[in-house]
Amino acid sequence: MSRIIPFKAVRPTADKVALVTCRNYDDYSSAELAAWLSFNPYSFLHVIHPAYVHSQKITLDKRFKGVAHKYQDFKDDKIFVEEEKPVFFVYEIQTKTNSFTGIVCGTSIEDYKNNVIKKHEDTLQYRVELFKDYLHQTGFNTEPVLITYPDNESLTNWILNKKKEPSIYHFSTTNKEKHTLWRVDLDNDILWLQQQFEKIPELYIADGHHRSASAELLFDEKSNPNNENLNYFMSFLIAESDVKIYEFNRIIRDLNGYKVNDFLARLDEHFIIKNKELELWKPQSKFEFGMYLDGNFYALFYKLENSNPTILENLDAQILYDKVLQPLLGIEDLRNDERIEYIPGKQSILTLKELIDEGEFEVGFMLYPSDISEIKALADNNLIMPPKSTYIEPKFRSGLIVYEL
Structure with a gap:
């Protein structure tokens, strides 16, 4: 049984979403970073990479605090808004060659611990601890773990019908991708989705093993029954046949x-x-x-x-x-x-x-390239792929949806 929850997301205002969202900052060259930071004051790169010019001269503690302060500045400036109630999202990414659609939600750390959410990659402890400290000091995450579920006709049809409704975002990016986001806020829809995933015995991490491990470590250190978001981590759930695996x-x-x-x-x-x-x-x-x-x-x-x-x-x-x-x-x-x-x-x-x-x-x-069956077989047998075995899409836009802790 897989447990998912809606959450009170923070996200950019519709008029600024194309300016705010960005790729993971590791994907940018130094010249690209400098250009975006110089010419786009709304870019989320300002939040996740504050004090860019002096970034090598400050401690990690100061850098993480800088991220938290800059994020709060974006909220104070009304660049971000918060949902009035916990919701799910349906998110579509159209690239030049592929189209991906999935559900954004919170997934259970207890499920992760109990191997209901399965993994196939090893993690480096220093990276897990580093991102755990980042989560603790900044108080948010904006890069969900990419998780696959078995193809499900009921979910597929529900998503297709949801995509016929008006979206809250529809925008293009400079790398020629189109992004569309739908809010799922009706109680009946939320309950139905939860019930559908309760019928799914196992989920598989496709990308984001360090993020999920860091969330687990933070949960172990800071578990709080009054803060449900600590008991879950943000995930992007996508049918396994829709994942694109490169070598x-x-x-x-x-x-x-x-x-x-x-x-x-x-x-x-x-x-x-x-x-x-x-x-x-x-x-x-x-x-x-x-x-x-x-x-x-x-x-x-x-x-x-x-x-x-x-x-x-x-x-x-x-x-x-x-x-x-x-x-x-x-x-x-x-x-x-x-x-x-x-x-x-x-x-x-x-x-x-x-x-x-x-x-x-x-x-x-x-x-x-490997296929999803190989990944699942390894995960089912608690085996680990060699490093850099797979490059998996879709890739989520940073700053599109913020999961606060």
């Missing part, structure tokens, strides 16, 4: 002492290798890998060596690590080794080629 491709700075021919010979132990020369080749199915090395693209077809592999051993990202990255290239720590970097699969493989041709990297690997 993360890998680029490595050197061949760990191997000559090109020697490296290819070692790869031949585990892969059938076909030289595609200058063809921009990407994997077409599971157990296929692309490689760019020494000016040529290669197709690598994995020689299945185990007739009964585990779920984790069957994962392409794990195969690449077990057969190439760790034993041949000497990369033990996929998170922290400075010799490896990652490129989201939604980017052109020309990006990978250009970075290697420029000389800073020597070899790149392209993977075939």
